[in-house]
Amino acid sequence: MTAMSSIADVTIAGQATMPRFADGFINLQEVLRQLAESIVNEIMSAEADQLCGATGNSRNGYRERSLVTCVGTLTLRIPKLRTGSFFPDDVLERYQRVDRAIVAAVSEMYATGTSTRKVQRVAAAMGIERLSKDQVSAICERLDSEVEELVTRPLGASRTPYLWIDATYVKCRRERRVASTAVVTAIGCDEDGWRRVLGLGVVDTESYDSWVAFLRKIKARGVTGVQLVTSDAHEGLRRAIEEVFQGAAWQRCVVHLMRDCARAASGSRSLQRRVSRIVAPIFRLKDAGAVRAAYHLAIEMLESCCRDAARILEEAEPDALAYLDFPPSHWKRLRTNNVQERANREIKRRSRVVQVFPSVASLERLAGAVMCDMDEEWQEARYFSRAKMDELYDESRAARAEEPPTPERLREWRLVAKRAIDASLELADELEAA
Numbered sequence: 001m002t003a004m005s006s007i008a009d010v011t012i013a014g015q016a017t018m019p020r021f022a023d024g025f026i027n028l029q030e031v032l033r034q035l036a037e038s039i040v041n042e043i044m045s046a047e048a049d050q051l052c053g054a055t056g057n058s059r060n061g062y063r064e065r066s067l068v069t070c071v072g073t074l075t076l077r078i079p080k081l082r083t084g085s086f087f088p089d090d091v092l093e094r095y096q097r098v099d100r101a102i103v104a105a106v107s108e109m110y111a112t113g114t115s116t117r118k119v120q121r122v123a124a125a126m127g128i129e130r131l132s133k134d135q136v137s138a139i140c141e142r143l144d145s146e147v148e149e150l151v152t153r154p155l156g157a158s159r160t161p162y163l164w165i166d167a168t169y170v171k172c173r174r175e176r177r178v179a180s181t182a183v184v185t186a187i188g189c190d191e192d193g194w195r196r197v198l199g200l201g202v203v204d205t206e207s208y209d210s211w212v213a214f215l216r217k218i219k220a221r222g223v224t225g226v227q228l229v230t231s232d233a234h235e236g237l238r239r240a241i242e243e244v245f246q247g248a249a250w251q252r253c254v255v256h257l258m259r260d261c262a263r264a265a266s267g268s269r270s271l272q273r274r275v276s277r278i279v280a281p282i283f284r285l286k287d288a289g290a291v292r293a294a295y296h297l298a299i300e301m302l303e304s305c306c307r308d309a310a311r312i313l314e315e316a317e318p319d320a321l322a323y324l325d326f327p328p329s330h331w332k333r334l335r336t337n338n339v340q341e342r343a344n345r346e347i348k349r350r351s352r353v354v355q356v357f358p359s360v361a362s363l364e365r366l367a368g369a370v371m372c373d374m375d376e377e378w379q380e381a382r383y384f385s386r387a388k389m390d391e392l393y394d395e396s397r398a399a400r401a402e403e404p405p406t407p408e409r410l411r412e413w414r415l416v417a418k419r420a421i422d423a424s425l426e427l428a429d430e431l432e433a434a
Contacts, residue, residue, distance in 0.1 A: 033072035040091060041077050048079035048086045058082045066142065067091070083192070085379030101369035104140045105354045108362040125353050140365065147368030150375060151200050155188075156222020161392060162189040162330075163198070163229040163245070165215075165237065166340035167205050168347055170367075172357040181360070183347060183367045186218055187339055191225065193382035193389045195339070197375040198223060200368055202360050211240035219244055227392075228326060230337050232256045233316075252319040253337040254283050257312070264308035275309045277428040278302060281420040283335060287413065288324040289405055294417035295321065301421065327391040330384065339383075346370050 019030035052058055062077040079086050109119045164187045172181035186199040199218040203210040229241045230251040241250055258279050265271040278301050282294040295317060302310035313320075323334040333339070347367050357363040405413075 029071055033074065036071055037074040037076070040074065044076070044086075044088050044091070045079060047088070048081070051086060052081065057084065083194075085376060087376065087380075101143055101366040102350060102353055104143055105351075105357060105362040105366050107139065109354070109358045122353055122355070143365050143369050146372050147200070147365060150197060150368060150372050152221070154222050155196070155198060155218070156224060157190075159191040159225025160188040160196075160198070160223050161191060161225055161227040162334065163187070163223075163226055163248075164337055164340045165229060165231045165241070166337050166344060167203075168344035170347070170351050170357065170363060171355065172202075172360060172363045174360060178356055181357075181363060183363065184214060185340065185343055185367075185371060186215075187343065188223065189383050191389055191393075193384035193386055195375075195378040195383045197371045200364070200371055202364055205234065206236065208236035208239050211237045212243060215240050215244040228322065228334060230334060232337065233260075233319075249322045249325065250319055251322040251334060252316055254320055254335045255337070257316055257320050261302075261306075261309040261312050264312055265306045271306060273428055274425070275302065275306055277424045278421055279309075279313065281424045282417075285416065285420060286328065287416070288328070289409065289413040290416045290420075291324060292321065293410070293413040294420060297414065297417045297421060327388065327394075329388045329391060333383065343371065343374055346374065 019027040019034070021027055048059060058081070060080045060082045063080055065076050065078055067074045067076055076088075076091065078088065106119060106123050109122070165184070167182040167184040169180045169182055171178055173179075174181060181202055182205040184199075184201055184203050184205065185197065188196050188198045190196065198221075199214060201214055201217075203214050205211070226245045226248040228249045228251055229245060230253060231237055231241065233252050233256065238250060241248070258276060261279050262272045262276050265275045278298050282291060282298055285291045285294055295313070299310050299314050302313060323331050326334055347370050350370055351357070351363075351366055354362075354366070357366075
């Protein structure tokens with residue numbers, strides 16, 4: 001069906017089906033609204049069909065979004081694809097919902113009796129003059145349904161070998177007092193290389209039971225084939241990962257590990273910088289043997305200047321180097337929690353205007369809307385190419401990794417490691433001298 005046929009359908013429908021006012025006159029604005037809605041939906045449908053035909057993809061239903069226009073509010077039915085995503089950037093603003101999420105949080109501040117002056121100041125910072133009760137209800141209802149779909153959708157279509165889990169903290173009113181509240185998110189990468197938001201919630205991060213309940217919800221929705229989970233070294237989270245995803249390796253985020261080592265050298269800033277310069281080169285090396293050699297050399301060097309940092313590094317070795325058992329082309333994105341850090345920064349940035357959320361529901365609504373938009377954005381490009389994901393399931397790669405190194409190879413790795421750490425220390429000395 002074409003856009004012109006949609007116009008013809010509206011015309012042929014006849015006078016009986018035309019929207020009318022109570023006095024019998026035709027409501028021309030509603031006619032225009034219906035016509036515009038039909039045409040735009042048909043155009044998007046045709047573009048999605050064309051894209052599927054060119055790429056061999058297929059359609060997978062619709063998702064509805066609203067668009068306010070001069071002729072009224074249009075309900076747009078945006079086609080969903082089996083793989084990747086389709087988004088009409090020339091029709092709808094992609095990140096419009098995030099602003100609505102903040103608006104919804106502000107509106108709830110009104111409802112919970114927060115100071116009118118503070119609410120007005122927050123609203124003014126966002127360019128909002130006033131909100132009607134109907135607008136507030138519509139915004140909240142629409143956002144809640146989208147977030148609910150995100151956190152309840154089935155996840156079992158394909159295996160999810162990689163998971164990243166983290167928490168960020170936002171001030172929220174709970175039990176009649178303001179407290180730092182943890183928003184936890186789980187992000188996964190499936191066997192085809194696509195990132196997905198797997199879960200979102202507000203939990204007690206100090207509680208092992210809370211982490212177990214959160215991870216079990218994700219697993220119950222169909223997450224299978226998990227091989228590696230990256231997170232920080234929170235003991236409750238680590239225990240929960242071992243219990244829920246049995247058989248999966250745990251990767252301690254190396255950025256957090258380097259910070260822990262630097263904090264152990266709290267006596268002086270120069271010592272902290274030296275510790276950081278010794279540890280940082282380890283994870284920049286491209287060969288697994290050289291990485292392990294640099295790790296052991298760094299422990300030896302730290303023994304002479306900061307034993308606490310050396311102890312932390314030595315105890316963390318199995319978990320800090322877990323990424324080495326996976327394809328080298330994956331290392332950069334597996335050894336850190338950067339994908340989560342970026343999501344957390346976006347939640348923080350959006351929540352900064354509100355400062356203190358009036359309830360857990362308003363906090364979940366905003367964080368959920370941010371993650372909805374990020375999930376849509378990720379469908380435009382794979383996190384790992386299909387060729388790189390094929391490396392993960394290549395059995396010959398695992399066989400090659402089990403071959404023991406020769407003594408000559410071990411000496412070569414040791415030399416490469418020493419050069420890398422020495423170069424890092426020399427650069428640090430030059431910077432301090434400058």
